[in-house]
Amino acid sequence: MGLTTGFLTIGRQDRPYEKVEARLKTWKEFIKKLPPEEIGKQGARCMDCGIPFCHNGCPVNNLIPDWNELVRRDRWQAALEVLHSTNNFPEFTGRICPAPCEASCTLNIDDNPVTIKSIECAIVDRGWEEGWIVPQPPAAKTGKRVAVVGSGPAGMACAQQLARAGHAVTLFEKADRIGGLLRYGIPDFKMEKPAIDRRMRQMEAEGVEFRIGVEVGVTISVKSLLEGYDAVALTGGAEWPRDLEVPGRALPGVHFAMDFLTQQNKRGAGDDEARAAPRGTISAKGKHVVVIGGGDTGSDCIGTSNRQGAASVTNLEVMALPPDHEDKGLTWPDWPLKLRTSSSHEEGCDRDFAVLTKRALGQRQARSDRMRAHRVGEGRRRPHADEGNRGQRIPDQGGSRAAGDGIPGAAAPRNDRAVGRQARSARQHRGHRDGLQDLGAETVRGRRHAPRPVAGGLGDPRRPPMRPRHRRVPDGRELAAAVATIVELL
Ligand SMILES: Cc1cc2nc3c(=O)[nH]c(=O)nc-3n(C[C@H](O)[C@H](O)[C@H](O)COP(=O)(O)OP(=O)(O)OC[C@H]3O[C@@H](n4cnc5c(N)ncnc54)[C@H](O)[C@@H]3O)c2cc1C
Numbered sequence: 001m002g003l004t005t006g007f008l009t010i011g012r013q014d015r016p017y018e019k020v021e022a023r024l025k026t027w028k029e030f031i032k033k034l035p036p037e038e039i040g041k042q043g044a045r046c047m048d049c050g051i052p053f054c055h056n057g058c059p060v061n062n063l064i065p066d067w068n069e070l071v072r073r074d075r076w077q078a079a080l081e082v083l084h085s086t087n088n089f090p091e092f093t094g095r096i097c098p099a100p101c102e103a104s105c106t107l108n109i110d111d112n113p114v115t116i117k118s119i120e121c122a123i124v125d126r127g128w129e130e131g132w133i134v135p136q137p138p139a140a141k142t143g144k145r146v147a148v149v150g151s152g153p154a155g156m157a158c159a160q161q162l163a164r165a166g167h168a169v170t171l172f173e174k175a176d177r178i179g180g181l182l183r184y185g186i187p188d189f190k191m192e193k194p195a196i197d198r199r200m201r202q203m204e205a206e207g208v209e210f211r212i213g214v215e216v217g218v219t220i221s222v223k224s225l226l227e228g229y230d231a232v233a234l235t236g237g238a239e240w241p242r243d244l245e246v247p248g249r250a251l252p253g254v255h256f257a258m259d260f261l262t263q264q265n266k267r268g269a270g271d272d273e274a275r276a277a278p279r280g281t282i283s284a285k286g287k288h289v290v291v292i293g294g295g296d297t298g299s300d301c302i303g304t305s306n307r308q309g310a311a312s313v314t315n316l317e318v319m320a321l322p323p324d325h326e327d328k329g330l331t332w333p334d335w336p337l338k339l340r341t342s343s344s345h346e347e348g349c350d351r352d353f354a355v356l357t358k359r360a361l362g363q364r365q366a367r368s369d370r371m372r373a374h375r376v377g378e379g380r381r382r383p384h385a386d387e388g389n390r391g392q393r394i395p396d397q398g399g400s401r402a403a404g405d406g407i408p409g410a411a412a413p414r415n416d417r418a419v420g421r422q423a424r425s426a427r428q429h430r431g432h433r434d435g436l437q438d439l440g441a442e443t444v445r446g447r448r449h450a451p452r453p454v455a456g457g458l459g460d461p462r463r464p465p466m467r468p469r470h471r472r473v474p475d476g477r478e479l480a481a482a483v484a485t486i487v488e489l490l
């Protein structure tokens, strides 16, 4: 343990945010950095617990007390090395991870956890600034070829680990840019995308070949991958949105979150409107927007709508209002259920809880202009509308966003014909996905009998809904280890 009394004498100090008015004018990240001396002091608050409960909370298996102590001693480069030993991309997690480690920290028992996420981010940001992060090409090549399908954080981590182990890795991505949901889901104001480009350049120098615009199973066959590679790793993610099957769902103006968010990130990347929104612009400018779903995706829609200039934003959540503060005795060191107010909520929206959306209202072929919602019965675990009341009308001038997540391959329905088209495309995608997953299932048999085995995905294809999302980097690392074991057996 470093400073024995640090946790008693030094107060918790976290990164401040830009003021709301300033950050709403830009798409840039708005969390301000703390100076290195302050980060060192925050590291000194760590008690180096005999049982570090932060480890229990951290999905990336970060060696938290070790790097806390190293920054306290001003040994930043050593801290970076320890951080990278468990986490390929700490600049991603240091920006967007919900930090369950801080919820688990022993100092959270009295609400003053170590600022673990800020320390993590400061270490890796400094590593980039100082030029300490360089490509790590393998000392020797194995002569084995591995295909990784999907370039989200799971695929990137998997590819980097395998390339560093000396395998020739090709990363296939069907989208026009690398990064998965980091690129086209998470808004720029939460994570600016040059962070992904920088890692891509590092991975290219380590030997990873990136092939964008290639949909495995469509552009190229799975068979050709099986013939051309010693192993195939599936990290295809989860793109099928959770729909809201209510009357009026197909009215124009009711969209899936991802159709809305992806367009904005493409504009941010410099794409013109034809490339950013080939199926039509979805804009919140001047509109009354209803965001259905009170989680992170909903928050991102709120932040994006406010930056686009929405007239108002209303956020509906089906679950009851959680308590402001958790009962520590019951919840610590687990992730507690409590009211969470994101930076996007702070930027302006009306939040309502225990509300079940019943229908979208509007003229046929015209935009949805109202939503009808019912209060959910008190105390019920699963939401049931109280059918006794007629519900509440919420203005919505063509800006509803159905937030959700799910399994691969989706498009937003605009009208009934489009719904039909979507259903067909859904069936095709589902078949394609099932094919890929069957392929994963073949792995175990393949390991014993097939000359060219396939490694099943440990990313989202294994767990269709996107949670637990911050597990992606370790998932990719686990998958890389499994693939390496397989190819070594060949
Ligand atoms: C709006 C939004 C906000 C989020 N915010 C946060 C947050 O704040 N914090 C957090 O921790 N997590 C967040 N998440 C979740 C996080 O982004 C995901 O859990 C994570 O990106 C999943 O990683 P993945 O590598 O498994 O898949 P993905 O990121 O989905 O990547 C999969 C990739 O595979 C590609 N692909 C699929 N099939 C094929 C094929 N057949 N051929 C070629 N390529 C293919 C896809 O195009 C995609 O690029 C958010 C997600 C969304 C949607």
Ligand code: SF4
Pocket (backbone or CB within 6 Å): 045, 046, 047, 048, 049, 052, 053, 054, 055, 064, 065, 068, 104, 105, 106, 107, 114, 116
């Ligand atoms: S639980 Fe908190 S105080 Fe204890 S080792 Fe982890 S970060 Fe340090």
